[in-house]
Amino acid sequence: MRDVAVVGVSMVKFGRYNDKDVVRLASEAAVEAMRDAGIDIKDVQVLVSGNLYQANGMVGQRIVKEIGATGMPVINVANACATGSTAFREAYLAVASGAYDIALAVGSEQMGKMGLLGGGGGGDPAYNPEGIMGTNLMPGVFAMTGVEHMRKYGTTIEQFAKVAVKNHKHSTLNPYAQYQIETPLEMVLNARMIAWPNTLYMCCPTGDGAAAAVIMSAEKARQYTSKPIWVAASVLTSDPWTERNPTMWDVNTLTKMAAKQAYEQAGIGPEDLSMVELHDCFATAELVHYENLMLCGEGEAGEFIDKGMPYHPNMGGKIPVNVSGGLLSKGHPLGATGVANIVEIVWHLREQAGDRQVPGAKVGLAHVIGLGSACTIHILKR
Amino acid sequence: MAQETATQEQVQEKKVKPLVPFLRIPDGWPDEPAYVFASRCKACGALFLGERYACGRCGSVEQFDEVRVSDEGEIYVFTVIHQSFPGIETPYVAAIIDFPEGVSVRANVYGLDPNHPDRSWFGKKVRMRVEKIRVDREGNDVVAPKYYVVE
Numbered sequence: 358m359r360d361v362a363v364v365g366v367s368m369v370k371f372g373r374y375n376d377k378d379v380v381r382l383a384s385e386a387a388v389e390a391m392r393d394a395g396i397d398i399k400d401v402q403v404l405v406s407g408n409l410y411q412a413n414g415m416v417g418q419r420i421v422k423e424i425g426a427t428g429m430p431v432i433n434v435a436n437a438c439a440t441g442s443t444a445f446r447e448a449y450l451a452v453a454s455g456a457y458d459i460a461l462a463v464g465s466e467q468m469g470k471m472g473l474l475g476g477g478g479g480g481d482p483a484y485n486p487e488g489i490m491g492t493n494l495m496p497g498v499f500a501m502t503g504v505e506h507m508r509k510y511g512t513t514i515e516q517f518a519k520v521a522v523k524n525h526k527h528s529t530l531n532p533y534a535q536y537q538i539e540t541p542l543e544m545v546l547n548a549r550m551i552a553w554p555n556t557l558y559m560c561c562p563t564g565d566g567a568a569a570a571v572i573m574s575a576e577k578a579r580q581y582t583s584k585p586i587w588v589a590a591s592v593l594t595s596d597p598w599t600e601r602n603p604t605m606w607d608v609n610t611l612t613k614m615a616a617k618q619a620y621e622q623a624g625i626g627p628e629d630l631s632m633v634e635l636h637d638c639f640a641t642a643e644l645v646h647y648e649n650l651m652l653c654g655e656g657e658a659g660e661f662i663d664k665g666m667p668y669h670p671n672m673g674g675k676i677p678v679n680v681s682g683g684l685l686s687k688g689h690p691l692g693a694t695g696v697a698n699i700v701e702i703v704w705h706l707r708e709q710a711g712d713r714q715v716p717g718a719k720v721g722l723a724h725v726i727g728l729g730s731a732c733t734i735h736i737l738k739r
Numbered sequence: 740m741a742q743e744t745a746t747q748e749q750v751q752e753k754k755v756k757p758l759v760p761f762l763r764i765p766d767g768w769p770d771e772p773a774y775v776f777a778s779r780c781k782a783c784g785a786l787f788l789g790e791r792y793a794c795g796r797c798g799s800v801e802q803f804d805e806v807r808v809s810d811e812g813e814i815y816v817f818t819v820i821h822q823s824f825p826g827i828e829t830p831y832v833a834a835i836i837d838f839p840e841g842v843s844v845r846a847n848v849y850g851l852d853p854n855h856p857d858r859s860w861f862g863k864k865v866r867m868r869v870e871k872i873r874v875d876r877e878g879n880d881v882v883a884p885k886y887y888v889v890e
């Protein structure tokens with residue numbers, strides 16, 4: 358595999374866009390990323406588009422019909438919440454393999470008001486198991502991930518809630534966050550319960566959005582920039598057989614596998630990370646990933662948040678996690694999410710992150726989980 | 740048999756259908772008990788709810804023994820759902836229930852106060868009752884395994 362760099366990035370702030378369709382949002386992100394890289398569409402040799410709700414809608418081809426239909430190969434990717442990061446990885450592989458020198462990854466989503474409950478399929482509603490055969494709704498699934506941690510290690514509701522307090526506090530520094538509201542602990546704990554122990558502020562908002570990244574071979578990258586951001590690791594795993602999966606979805610095992618592979622690929626350890634953007638779709642999820650990504654030891658995640666370790670360094674943290682505000686504040690338009698957290702890390706590594714800049718950031722890790730399951734980890738370094 | 744004219748629907752016998760494919764309902768139900776069943780891989784011992792074509796753990800194909808799963812199990816983990824699909828009554832206690840055979844079922848648990856979730860619910864014993872829950876579009880009875888806390 359060849360060395361590969363990220364040369365251009367952009368993100369359309371997540372939110373509700375009733376006046377724009379998903380192709381328009383994706384196109385804006387793509388054009389801005391190309392502008393950032395100093396290229397135009399004629400330089401792009403392959404485009405990978407990540408979109409989930411319109412997985413059969415040829416979103417990638419619709420984007421190039423909007424911004425320049427050169428006849429290049431276009432690949433459409435769907436991988437649950439890891440859709441965007443899988444698109445990034447496919448674009449990375451296209452260049453790393455030597456097949457292409459310049460690739461464009463675009464993640465986009467328009468979720469409207471359906472949110473994570475999504476559109477129920479056809480079929481006879483008499484056979485809907487939800488509410489009799491427990492729950493398969495995302496808030497419940499990720500709540501149980503946290504409750505398992507509670508059972509094993511005595512983790513408290515307050516410790517989970519502190520994750521939300523942190524990420525919402527971080528969001529106040531990020532103009533790209535969908536919500537920039539500080540939520541003190543009492544406010545999080547007293548908010549409307551969604552799926553115990555996750556209250557409203559412990560669940561990510563959904564919405565519309567897009568993000569894009571231009572990826573180049575080392576040789577090309579040096580022609581376009583003096584500050585290439587290197588892809589030090591790109592890993593994708595699916596969930597292996599474990600005892601209760603899929604009766605109980607297991608988001609831990611495949612993340613641990615991915616983390617181990619990513620650290621090996623990058624030749625670094627968790628102690629070398631300047632920052633982490635991880636998949637905090639729910640506060641309970643973020644807490645278990647502190648351990649899965651080896652930011653702390655097994656069973657120590659509660660203490661890790663109690664001590665404020667994952668806060669921004671300017672707020673006393675040691676290993677900043679989700680300084681963007683995370684999905685909890687930034688929003689989670691499924692197909693866009695995985696590209697956007699790579700964009701966030703690139704901004705920090707280029708010292709372009711404004712008020713939320715992690716001082717002297719050198720290495721960042723981006724983690725995404727799509728239930729079903731897919732896990733991506735990318736390690737970027739300057 | 741019947742002398743009077745019967746409509747198609749009356750002739751077509753109303754059936755009893757399981758909500759989930761791993762619930763086996765014998766013809767004699769409810770006199771004869773319905774039960775949850777699982778498939779055990781002959782090669783590696785992995786256990787899966789319902790029928791299997793191949794083993795998701797070791798890849799062996801069409802080599803399974805059917806296992807009848809106990810009616811009694813215990814709560815492994817749980818949550819309480821306060822926001823669900825329209826038309827589904829909330830709150831409800833949703834759990835992962837472990838069974839002694841080595842398999843788990845995702846199901847509601849009845850008999851716990853959903854407004855006071857508590858660590859003491861871990862390991863709580865539950866027992867299955869198979870009940871009619873709905874009627875489908877074709878008029879068949881839909882039955883489901885429902886898990887009640889054992890007092």
Ligand SMILES: [Zn+2]
Nearest residue numbers: 780783794797
């Ligand atoms: Zn097997």
